[in-house]
Amino acid sequence: MPSVNNHLDKVGKGFADFLTPPLEHVIRFTVGQPDFPTPDSIKSKVVEALDAGKTTYTRTGGSPELCKSVSRFLNERFSITVDWENIVVTPGCKQAILYALMGLGNPGEEVLLLAPAWPTYDAQISLLGMTPVHVPCTTPDFHPDFDALEKAITEKTKFILINSPNNPTGAVYTPDEVVAIVDLAIRHDLWILDDMIYATMVWTEHPYVSPATIPGGAERTITIGGWSKSWAMTGWRLGFCAGPPAAAKALHLCQTSAATHVPTFTMDAAAFALFADDDRMPMHNAFKERREVIFTELSNIPQLKVRKPEGAFYIIIDIEGTGMDDKTFARRALEEADVQLIPASLMPGGEGFCRISYATNIPNIIEGCKRLREWLERVC
Numbered sequence: 001m002p003s004v005n006n007h008l009d010k011v012g013k014g015f016a017d018f019l020t021p022p023l024e025h026v027i028r029f030t031v032g033q034p035d036f037p038t039p040d041s042i043k044s045k046v047v048e049a050l051d052a053g054k055t056t057y058t059r060t061g062g063s064p065e066l067c068k069s070v071s072r073f074l075n076e077r078f079s080i081t082v083d084w085e086n087i088v089v090t091p092g093c094k095q096a097i098l099y100a101l102m103g104l105g106n107p108g109e110e111v112l113l114l115a116p117a118w119p120t121y122d123a124q125i126s127l128l129g130m131t132p133v134h135v136p137c138t139t140p141d142f143h144p145d146f147d148a149l150e151k152a153i154t155e156k157t158k159f160i161l162i163n164s165p166n167n168p169t170g171a172v173y174t175p176d177e178v179v180a181i182v183d184l185a186i187r188h189d190l191w192i193l194d195d196m197i198y199a200t201m202v203w204t205e206h207p208y209v210s211p212a213t214i215p216g217g218a219e220r221t222i223t224i225g226g227w228s229k230s231w232a233m234t235g236w237r238l239g240f241c242a243g244p245p246a247a248a249k250a251l252h253l254c255q256t257s258a259a260t261h262v263p264t265f266t267m268d269a270a271a272f273a274l275f276a277d278d279d280r281m282p283m284h285n286a287f288k289e290r291r292e293v294i295f296t297e298l299s300n301i302p303q304l305k306v307r308k309p310e311g312a313f314y315i316i317i318d319i320e321g322t323g324m325d326d327k328t329f330a331r332r333a334l335e336e337a338d339v340q341l342i343p344a345s346l347m348p349g350g351e352g353f354c355r356i357s358y359a360t361n362i363p364n365i366i367e368g369c370k371r372l373r374e375w376l377e378r379v380c
Ligand SMILES: Cc1ncc(COP(=O)(O)O)c(C=O)c1O
Pocket: 032, 091, 092, 093, 094, 095, 118, 163, 166, 167, 195, 197, 225, 226, 227, 228, 234, 237, 238, 239
């Protein structure tokens, strides 16, 4: 039999073992997708586009109207200046990350990840024959450890990949930290891949800050985002990447070679969604409220240590006080408490922690935390 890609054996299973849909009575704190439907106003734009015959091939990066909307959104919301022609709308943020790695990296090069990091990064980097270098963040706040980052750099380091607000930790890097990331990237001539998919979901005083807004940052930053989380559009598979002209040329070429473009009839809806704040804000406010509720509920469990998450819809819990390792904790929580969560040691640097997604309603959050509290009272 012919052989398969010889990097495949380096690709892990991510969260798969702990994401299996459980029985209905189990409280699922695992799924990283909004529990809301896509707002009707956004959906109706697809119907209009189909009726208008927008079913043919079109521009690789996305329609000019869509790319101009992304450019305006990035500028108005986050002060990022990027020409609309340097934006590529992709099949999900995931594919945008892949294009950035494929278009700018070479096999053998190294990518710095701030650990624990979303497992897809690891898989994509490994598939492309590059090496993920997991640099643990400081605990318990999971912010960048600059001494450790500095020490991890070799002559093969090509990228630093950041994700703030962060999955799995909920950390939002401070403006000073973003300045320091840009400084590091300039000194070592690195690309910065900025996965800012959760950038509208910030619960701290300090906002999300883009490295592209820091002097020297724009020419080495690829801004990567998407519609999945903020607009409850996970199944639409819509994301984007944007960068300086030479990088954008590479991103366009990847898309031309891989997907041509995203479905033409989704483009008007995507452009509309970016400014549909009346529809987005109720979901945003719900996550903000759930963050308060889950933090309060988990704080009442003496065996766990928690910090208030700074952004996104994840909270990371320190389970060391239970005497269990995180995989045992997650397995037993499912079997004995009917609560499903993700052991963070599935990501290097996450040992001793579990990730909870609070993309579920408040009664579920209260019930799930009650089950964990009663279970730990029994077994600890
Ligand atoms: C950090 C991060 N980036 C990207 C994605 C994927 O986004 P998309 O659905 O646009 O591919 C996720 C989804 O869980 C994520 O957590």
